[in-house]
Amino acid sequence: MTTTPLAHRATAVAARASGLSKVYGQGETQVVALDQVSVDFGQGEFTAIMGPSGSGKSTLMHCVAGLDSFSAGSVRIGDTELGSLKDKQLTQLRRDKIGFIFQAFNLLPTLSALENITLPMDIAGRKPDQAWLDQVITMIGLADRLGHRPTQLSGGQQQRVAVARALASQPEIIFGDEPTGNLDSRAGAEVLGFLRNSVRELGQTVVMVTHDPVAASYADRVIFLADGRIVDEMLHPTADGVLDRMKAFDAKGRTS
Ligand SMILES: Nc1ncnc2c1ncn2[C@@H]1O[C@H](COP(=O)(O)OP(=O)(O)O)[C@@H](O)[C@H]1O
Numbered sequence: 235m236t237t238t239p240l241a242h243r244a245t246a247v248a249a250r251a252s253g254l255s256k257v258y259g260q261g262e263t264q265v266v267a268l269d270q271v272s273v274d275f276g277q278g279e280f281t282a283i284m285g286p287s288g289s290g291k292s293t294l295m296h297c298v299a300g301l302d303s304f305s306a307g308s309v310r311i312g313d314t315e316l317g318s319l320k321d322k323q324l325t326q327l328r329r330d331k332i333g334f335i336f337q338a339f340n341l342l343p344t345l346s347a348l349e350n351i352t353l354p355m356d357i358a359g360r361k362p363d364q365a366w367l368d369q370v371i372t373m374i375g376l377a378d379r380l381g382h383r384p385t386q387l388s389g390g391q392q393q394r395v396a397v398a399r400a401l402a403s404q405p406e407i408i409f410g411d412e413p414t415g416n417l418d419s420r421a422g423a424e425v426l427g428f429l430r431n432s433v434r435e436l437g438q439t440v441v442m443v444t445h446d447p448v449a450a451s452y453a454d455r456v457i458f459l460a461d462g463r464i465v466d467e468m469l470h471p472t473a474d475g476v477l478d479r480m481k482a483f484d485a486k487g488r489t490s
């Protein structure tokens with residue numbers, strides 16, 4: 235099955251991969267991690283990426299986020315073709331236009347929650363937009379914890395700080411590789427609700443890799459990868475719908 239950008243989604247494109255391929259190694263040890271993937275991530279849209287382990291989810295995200303090189307095809311963030319950039323420009327684009335949420339929070343233990351949130355901008359020598367920062371902090375519901383260190387916060391609170399850090403610089407797009415993978419279901423739901431709010435209320439674009447059908451159901455759409463290709467797409471996903479789709483893939487995998 236081919237997946238083309240959906241015609242009825244008239245929104246501007248925050249990121250686009252076209253014919254994107256990534257090959258690791260050479261000869262007998264060669265692995266095709268991505269095989270001509272074409273996909274659009276529309277502005278203000280929340281996309282979940284799902285698929286079996288090794289299907290290329292992280293590779294897709296890393297290539298689109300400019301963290302990894304690719305073998306063929308092209309990637310664009312906003313109007314900028316990544317392939318046209320020199321290393322320094324790519325670093326700058328990552329800093330200015332892309333936010334990351336890591337599975338393991340990656341907060342600095344010696345800094346307060348607020349200092350962690352503004353750290354990337356402090357490093358870049360940029361002043362945060364105070365009104366925006368206030369809005370983000372209100373939304374994560376940690377206004378009374380801003381002076382706390384990460385160890386004084388629960389896992390869910392730490393991950394909300396990490397989400398706020400990604401949002402603070404108003405990036406074009408935020409990527410998360412299993413951002414709720416280390417959280418219990420309640421803390422995970424908090425973070426997912428917050429991500430969804432950032433899309434609904436602030437117009438943020440979010441792309442998230444997940445294994446969890448419930449997490450995927452917070453997204454506006456799910457794309458399914460298998461063997462480095464997009465094999466299906468689901469709009470307005472429900473947890474049950476995603477689970478059924480995963481079971482169908484599993485059954486197909488066993489019989490072929
Ligand atoms: N640095 C690497 N060197 C060689 N092969 C890799 C490397 N990174 C990933 N791969 C391979 O590429 C494929 C896709 O990996 P990955 O994108 O991490 O999958 P996923 O995130 O869906 O589990 C897998 O077969 C994996 O073994």
Ligand SMILES: [Mg+2]
Nearest residue numbers: 291292293411
């Ligand atoms: Mg992965």
